[in-house]
Amino acid sequence: MYSEIMTLLGFKSKNAVFKLVGRLVDEGFLNKDNKGRLSPGSFYGAVRTLGYVEAGFPSPAEEELADTITFDEYLVGNREATYILKVRGDSMKDAGIVEGDMVIVERNITPRSGDIVIAEVDGEWTIKYFRKKGNVIFLEPANKDFQPIYPKEELKISAVVKAVVRKY
């Protein structure tokens, strides 16, 4: 890697490259892992910089917007593992989740106690708190009119709830 950069930039020594790389790492353009391998840093992606303004005064807004994200990025983490469901009933109403709400969930996450999860119960999806006390695992509703669910056999947690969306 270092010798490639050396020939690429016409440097005479690897030490010069090492210094350059050090600067780039400091500025966040490159990342260096614990084995010293390099990977691209934050310049990847669609970050706009001031230099691209074509006419008129450079707008300070452009620069500020570089640090903003879209609703999509805000709500969705791992895009390929993300799904949506519609909530039925009010078993989670004390958690602020009510009938008709959209929940954004992610598969492939190991749930921690206290997470709101989507579990498979009797061939249906159910949305509940995931609770773990010692060796006991159960699903807890957020509504005192409902009973906690203690699984008889294996409990299938399919996804973890990451966000709730309600449009008025």
Added chain:
Amino acid sequence: MLKLFDFPRAILHIDGDCFFASCEVAKNPSLRGKPVITGSERGIVSSLTYEAKARGVKRAMSLWEVKKICPDAVFLPSDYETYSLFSVRMYEIVRRYTSDVEEYSIDECFADLTGLQRPLNMSYEKIAESIKRDLDTELGMTFSIGLAPTKVLAKIGSKWKKPSGLTIMPGRNLHYFLEKLSVDKVWGIGPQTTAYLNKLGVRSALDFAQKDFDWVKSCLSKPYLEIWKELNGEVVNEVDTARKSLYQSISKTKTFTPQSSDKAFILSQLSKNVENAFIKARRYKLAAKKFFFFLKTQDFQYAGLEIKMNRQTASPNDIISLIANRFDEIFNPRQLYRATGIILTDLAEHKPSQLDIFGEVLKSDKYFKIFGSVDDMAARYGKHTLFLGTSWQAMNFRQHQGGREAKADRKSVLFKGETIRKRLAIPMLGEAW
């Protein structure tokens, strides 16, 4: 015995297990373990779960046949929107590991892992395992994967153990797989060639792979020479990473029920298909110079006509007027029809053409601009916001009247702000209580 390094190249073939049916089960846990069949809107089995396979159901079987042998089968209408969303996710997950991914079909892809052990700090086997784990857990269904030195071999690998198989085929073990595989199971070798090869004493894939170069060259044509090379571990077909952009032909067919012998109605069905075919053509900036249109009768007979034009076009009305002029040549008013279809061929990149004396080209270019706006409207307000008058009857007709009209779930369970035409690009798993 074939002599080869283990992985001079490392090619992966990934195949979704009964993909459409699996997408349905991934969405709806009550279907797990049941014989599930998709394709009810067409009246035939399009995809089926292993539970249905075990009961003797096969692809392309008619639904009433299925009902006889498997009365508890669950029939579902195809939900191509969801299948496409899952399909894109499959490609994207594989792209986390390598940019060399070939989107081979909606439920299959190839990936080239050559040289990635060091950057990913994993052996090829481990990379394949890791891809499979991501796919299985994030998509909620299983995939079968073959890892081998070439595409032809990788494809053998992904079929070797199904469902949910991961078959590693290093060069030194190839003979073990090939000797057990009948030669007709090799990708690209059809029944005719199989019969011919059998006559020459070639029965297993290994028999074929062990023939020498000159023998293959004198007995078979070039495509089979390529297969032979790939069976011997030499890459001939590279993983083609160009996203699907060039089609050799574009076809659109739609069945309607009840069947009809109403000329105007059938013509409007055809017109709708032509519009849809060109929507796709324009998306890939393609224009057609030749097309074939056909009608399918009640008893599954086809009547069709091929028309070659003197210049390429990307506008449906050019073709519809040609069809209208010659429609009577294939249409019989005493016949009942069940489907219409259009195939655009001789596709090439759409480019402004030379002017002609009659100004036809100018007119056509003008239409092209108009359809550009039609596409913009569709992007903003949904497909078919604007359509041709000739398609009116078909656009205002539910494609299947009566019992067959089955709408996929996704189009009936909507969130506030979603419409029948526009929905969030995230798979919907249904309701949770």
